[in-house]
Amino acid sequence: MYVGIDHGTSGMKVAAYDGEGRPRFLGKAPRPEVARKGLLRALPEPAAEALREAECVCLNYGMGDALTEFTPLEEAEEIGVGFGLRDTGGAGPEFGAGRRMIEDLLRLDVEAYLAPGLHRDTPGLDRAFRVFSHVGSGEKLGTARMALELSEGEDLVVCDASSNTVSVVVKGGRVIGGIDACLGAPGVLQGPLDLEAIRAVDAGECSANEAFSRGGVVKVADCVDESVSDAVDAFRERCGREWKEALARLVAWEVAGLGAVYGCDEAWIGGGLAEDEDFVSALRGLLSKTFNVVGVLPPEPASRGLALIAAEIASGAREVLGVRISRR
Numbered sequence: 001m002y003v004g005i006d007h008g009t010s011g012m013k014v015a016a017y018d019g020e021g022r023p024r025f026l027g028k029a030p031r032p033e034v035a036r037k038g039l040l041r042a043l044p045e046p047a048a049e050a051l052r053e054a055e056c057v058c059l060n061y062g063m064g065d066a067l068t069e070f071t072p073l074e075e076a077e078e079i080g081v082g083f084g085l086r087d088t089g090g091a092g093p094e095f096g097a098g099r100r101m102i103e104d105l106l107r108l109d110v111e112a113y114l115a116p117g118l119h120r121d122t123p124g125l126d127r128a129f130r131v132f133s134h135v136g137s138g139e140k141l142g143t144a145r146m147a148l149e150l151s152e153g154e155d156l157v158v159c160d161a162s163s164n165t166v167s168v169v170v171k172g173g174r175v176i177g178g179i180d181a182c183l184g185a186p187g188v189l190q191g192p193l194d195l196e197a198i199r200a201v202d203a204g205e206c207s208a209n210e211a212f213s214r215g216g217v218v219k220v221a222d223c224v225d226e227s228v229s230d231a232v233d234a235f236r237e238r239c240g241r242e243w244k245e246a247l248a249r250l251v252a253w254e255v256a257g258l259g260a261v262y263g264c265d266e267a268w269i270g271g272g273l274a275e276d277e278d279f280v281s282a283l284r285g286l287l288s289k290t291f292n293v294v295g296v297l298p299p300e301p302a303s304r305g306l307a308l309i310a311a312e313i314a315s316g317a318r319e320v321l322g323v324r325i326s327r328r
Contacts, residue, residue, distance in 0.1 A: 002314060003050050004306025005059035006139045007098050009163040009190075010229050010272075012039060014047035015303035016054075017311050022149070023304035026050055030229050031097035039104040057105065057112040058310035060138030060302075061085070061098050064117030067138075069324040070313060073105060073112040084114050113313055115141050115306060116323065118168070118178055124322045126169075126262075129177035136178040140168050141321055142305030144175055146297055147268035148321070149308060155264045157291075159255045160302070161247075161279075162232050162271035164190035164216065167254050169262050174322030176262070182212050185254040186247070188224060188235045188273070191215030217247055232272035241278045248282035256290040270297035 004023065006013040011030045017023040027044035040048040051057065058070070065087075066080025076084045083102055105112050115138030116122065120130050129135050140160065147158040147170070154173040160166050164181035181190050190213055193201070197211040218224040218231065221243050225234035235243070255267050267287045273279045274296050287294045298304065309320050319325055 001050055001053050001055060002307050002310035003054040003057045004142055004303045004308070004310055005057060005101070006142060006300065006302040006306060007060050007062070007101065008139060008302065010232070012043070012097065012101060013300045013303040014043060014050065015300060015307045016047075016050040017304075017307040019311060022298075023146075023307040025298075025300045025304060028300075034097035035100050039101045040108075051105075051108065051110065054110045054310075056310040056314040057110055058115055058142070058306040058313060059101070059105070059112065060115045060117075060142070060306070061102060062137070063119075063134060064115060064138040065119045065134055067114060067116035068121055068123060069116055069326045070113045070309070070320065071116070071326045073102065073114055075326065076114050084116065111314070113310070113325070114138065115309070118175065123324070124174060124176060126176045132180065132183060135180045135183070136166050136168055139302035139306065140166055140178060141175065141323065142302040142307075142309060143270050143297070144168050144170055144305065144321055145308050146270070146301040146305035147266075147295070148173060149305070150295060150297070151266050151268065152293060153265050155262075156266040156268055157255050157258045157262075157264050158268045158270070158297075159251060160271040161185075161187060161251050161269060161273040161283075163187050163228065165251055165254065165271075167258055169258050169264065170321070171262060171264070176322075179254055179258065182215075185250040186216040187271075188247075189213065189216045189218050189226070189228065189231045191217075217243060236272070236276045236279075241282075244276060244279040245282040247273070248279050248286060252283055252286035256287055259287075259290045265291060266293040266295065267291040268295045268297055270301040275299060 026047035029042035164187035
């Protein structure tokens with residue numbers, strides 16, 4: 001059994017792959033609950049059982065911005081300020097769940113690898129993206145891997161649209177860059193700092209992280225719940241088509257721009273908003289002007305893709321998506 005764990009904004013999501021067919025999503029645990037109870041107790045039993053039986057686990061933790069390759073969990077402890085983080089601060093709320101997850105996995109004594117983030121020091125990144133310190137966290141490698149599993153080719157833009165929006169560029173089956181949540185299109189909750197937000201930060205009214213955490217459509221759409229765990233569901237259920245089409249236009253701007261510049265034939269859309277018919281319909285219509293294929297990923301594609309990567313690590317692969325695998 002090969003397991004992928006997506007340490008995401010709304011919780012820890014777990015998928016498993018047995019080497020046949022496609023990976024299965026097994027369940028999710030909210031981050032505050034993981035911090036309080038521990039990973040195995042917070043997860044549904046099928047997900048916890050898969051972790052106990054796993055031959056290999058691949059997971060992301062935080063920004064992963066001190067890692068440049070898939071790294072064994074125990075070897076990553078001394079990298080950066082700990083487990084592949086360049087710093088403990090970041091973009092988005094902190095609960096302590098990530099560290100609790102890692103402690104539980106180390107106690108389980110299973111083979112586990114941390115997925116690196118995509119950042120300025122990532123080998124193979126296109127020079128244009130090195131302008132930015134960070135272009136995507138490690139779970140985006142999982143999303144990209146799941147998209148490649150379903151795609152017809154190897155030149156794609158893979159977009160995760162949910163609490164925030166992040167897009168990754170894949171050329172020749174290798175990840176060469178991306179646009180992080182604090183750089184491009186907003187999501188439901190989080191988004192880039194605009195002039196109003198910069199003024200608020202300079203005036204001491206909020207931190208930059210707080211401004212980012214409320215930089216999505218939540219700041220203008222009164223139909224959105226500000227709770228991290230409920231925001232996307234509330235947007236899908238309570239916001240009208242006009243808001244969904246507006247957000248689709250912003251996401252299309254990011255995805256189509258990357259596709260046009262890097263000559264990608266396919267766009268793949270994942271994340272919580274990929275389950276909303278109005279949003280997907282609007283986005284498909286816009287992206288079909290640029291791409292020959294516009295596909296929708298299954299729910300929780302990051303954890304599914306990380307499970308596929310875990311299987312490749314266990315099989316002895318030297319790299320995945322152009323990113324090296326560190327071997328003991």
